Amino acid sequence: MDFRCGYVSILGRPNVGKSTLLNKLVGQKISIVSPKPQTTRNIVTGILNQKDLQVIFLDTPGIHKSKNSLDRYMEKSIQKSLEGIDLILYMLDGTKRFFQEDIDEIKAFCAGETPVVILVSKIDDTTFEKLYPELAKLNSIQNVQEIIPFSSFNGKNLDVIKETIKKFMPISPAMYPTDTVTDVSERFIASEIIREKALWLLQQEIPHGIAVEIEKFEQKDKITKISATIYCEKDNHKKIIIGNAGSTLKKIGEESRKDIERMLNQKVFLELWVKVKERWRDSDILSSNLGYDKRDIG
Numbered sequence: 543m544d545f546r547c548g549y550v551s552i553l554g555r556p557n558v559g560k561s562t563l564l565n566k567l568v569g570q571k572i573s574i575v576s577p578k579p580q581t582t583r584n585i586v587t588g589i590l591n592q593k594d595l596q597v598i599f600l601d602t603p604g605i606h607k608s609k610n611s612l613d614r615y616m617e618k619s620i621q622k623s624l625e626g627i628d629l630i631l632y633m634l635d636g637t638k639r640f641f642q643e644d645i646d647e648i649k650a651f652c653a654g655e656t657p658v659v660i661l662v663s664k665i666d667d668t669t670f671e672k673l674y675p676e677l678a679k680l681n682s683i684q685n686v687q688e689i690i691p692f693s694s695f696n697g698k699n700l701d702v703i704k705e706t707i708k709k710f711m712p713i714s715p716a717m718y719p720t721d722t723v724t725d726v727s728e729r730f731i732a733s734e735i736i737r738e739k740a741l742w743l744l745q746q747e748i749p750h751g752i753a754v755e756i757e758k759f760e761q762k763d764k765i766t767k768i769s770a771t772i773y774c775e776k777d778n779h780k781k782i783i784i785g786n787a788g789s790t791l792k793k794i795g796e797e798s799r800k801d802i803e804r805m806l807n808q809k810v811f812l813e814l815w816v817k818v819k820e821r822w823r824d825s826d827i828l829s830s831n832l833g834y835d836k837r838d839i840g
């Protein structure tokens with residue numbers, strides 16, 4: 543049987559469930575997830591390996607209107623993710639109404655050369671009666687290959703998604719060793735895990751102004767020693783992140799450590815610091831120091 547290998551870009555508005563699906567398809571946590579929009583900031587690559595197939599997924603930051611330097615970086619990384627792509631998965635949130643703006647955007651992608659499949663997410667959390675009129679809005683889109691309602695939570699139609707993707711993958715040898723699940727480093731995933739825990743634990747209090755920098759990542763035989771700093775934009779945010787007698791920071795540390803230990807399959811010693819860097823999202827230099835580097839994406 544011919545081996546197939548290709549690239550798939552996952553696009554859509556913030557918070558529709560892109561990273562959750564990527565983790566599901568790959569079978570491992572590669573990209574962090576939170577109930578807040580704009581969780582993903584970089585392109586994250588996840589690789590699905592099967593006997594006769596390798597799919598390289600690019601999880602992108604949600605598409606939204608640009609504001610600051612970080613937003614512009616995220617937008618550029620979406621454009622970058624479309625170069626050399628064999629299939630676009632455009633995701634809509636099945637629990638929300640579909641807006642004309644979204645439909646126009648899908649039409650624009652469908653007018654291009656790359657085939658487009660529409661995925662409608664979170665159908666575990668809606669009813670057919672509510673979903674049906676929204677799906678009907680997609681009728682006006684031409685050139686769309688498939689429309690697949692699915693749920694990452696209960697697994698509905700994940701097999702259909704995989705089968706559909708396979709049809710669009712070109713005959714080609716694997717691009718990566720077939721036991722790899724990502725091309726991002728463990729060090730990067732560790733920083734993202736810490737950011738994820740902070741986003742979940744700080745839910746309402748802190749907007750998106752946090753970033754995580756790993757200062758030390760030392761893997762020894764029995765233990766990995768990690769030292770990381772959480773950057774926030776304001777002094778009062780720092781107090782909230784630290785919490786009463788350090789309780790919030792401790793919780794972020796404990797939960798992050800467990801996830802990182804699971805990823806590395808090893809004991810982890812994690813040290814966390816909190817620092818204020820005002821308006822880091824407006825500064826190219828600070829953004830790039832914190833891992834959002836424009837030079838990476840040209």
Ligand SMILES: Nc1nc2c(ncn2[C@@H]2O[C@H](COP(=O)(O)OP(=O)(O)OP(=O)(O)O)[C@@H](O)[C@H]2O)c(=O)[nH]1
Pocket residue numbers: 555556557558559560561562563574575576577578579580581582583602603604605663664665666667692693694695696
């Ligand atoms: N009910 C339900 N919720 C889901 C499902 N998939 C994801 N979610 C939730 O939707 C929220 C957003 O998920 P993400 O995977 O971070 O979404 P995203 O599209 O990657 O978001 P950005 O990175 O911000 O663009 C989280 O709270 C998820 O738990 C699903 O299948 N069903």
Ligand SMILES: [Mg+2]
Pocket residue numbers: 560561562573574575581582601602603604
């Ligand atoms: Mg995401």
